[in-house]
Amino acid sequence: MGLFDLFKKGDKVGKDSAVDSSSVVKTSGDTSKKGANRDVITKLSFHPEWDVPQEQKYVFNFLANDLAPLKPNQLSLSAINIEPSLANGSWNVKAFFRSSLSEAIELGEIELLILDKDDNRIASHYFDFKELGVIPAESARPWIFTFPASSITADEVPEEGWKISFNLLSLRGHQLDLDDTWKKQLPKDQQEKLAEIVKTLPKLGKTEVNFTGLQAKLNDDGSFHASIFIRNGHEKAINLEQLPLEIMDARNVLVAKGSFKLDPVLTVQPNTTKPWTFIFPKELVTAEGADLSRWTARVPQ
Template structure:
């Protein structure tokens, strides 16, 4: 896609969002005096781009109109949004800005389009390394294409919108222990659970998944299935009720039931361990092979 088929208007319909570089890069300025300094960023055009004088004029006009940043910040400055009529995708025109005193190359991060009330209109992961290295104290124009499947509200905002970093998406997936588990488990078992979730495959953004890690037949013949409730969304999820089935090593249904969870919360980007007890009368197979098993929401 030729990004310079866009950026034809000198008007700006979006707002700016800013984060300290530490939030995205785990490194940043520690000198509080320097942190208060204002930095004016300059337009950065990749030498690989061929643009017309008219396009360069528009970009310089927009760039010169951007407000200064404080030292050691990264910013997204929303310019305009064009909708593709055929696909319904949004092409979000924006400047990625850096007030760092050194070049910076960013990686994958989820970006969000927010309305005036900070409601998420669209959210999608982008690999910012595709923009190349951003020079010190500079800003670079880019088109962030949000696919239709990642757009929550199909109405394109024409004003008062913001393109923002989802800093939470950069936080490592963590263990979310319910207080009852924290109080009951010894430290070594908590550590074992933490290590276990680091070994699980990464989830795609905004996915909820159930992954089993321990299943046993109890003395009274019930099935106790311990699972991770895995939340790759950027916000916590409240579970009031969940249907669940257990399959054995051969893929046969061992048990099936529905459980009330009393508004159980699973934090954003985390895995919460939980145990579901299937009474004996719910079990369909005698002596099931649980050497390998699956917990899932029934289709």
């Protein structure tokens, strides 16, 4: 079956999922409020490498005429249909990717979601939007997004009312999650420095939780203070009630070891990093001769 065979005369445009373009891409276009409420009718646009037969152009034009207008500076995914593959269980999701920007854009990797009529996630997968090519200003480009079987959690193709949408959480990027106590104690410039450090840290896996050392200090009373970045790559918040923790110095020698009861529970929001300071009392510290030029924090298995 060829690409164009998947688009049929009987197809209909379904639900639309539009977002403000600023959450997806930085542009130099006019984002002022002037004309912000005008309707933008997107024009049909084909990938430059597509050689579209005349009959198929009729099908695309018919579908494009059913698209609702957008507001300026929006990006949208307009659902058409899902064609399941009997060969490998993947879903070929037909949709229009639309832009109401006043300039052409080219995007990179973006995670897309399939949501059922009740907004439950039933599939998620990353797509390289560079494959769609440059999207002209105020245009609608038909495309097929293939969700592999491994990315699908539903047993069957959803009923009417489903939609394809951007995962705004992944688009937002990994951010600093600063507790209110830290916000009160730290000057604004130091908060900004922490946010910059978070941006430089290695990218987390989608289900990864990571502990990264920030600052360590051995006090005169023999206690050890370790400030640590708790990094949550999940799309759901994590709650820490009890945390066993070990600190290793540059020689990978144990410096401190203890278990911390967190009351109230320490919550780290999805796709964020939260700094927290753990104080090891003297009896849990073996720091004599420790090399703290580099150190690591780890949760013992």
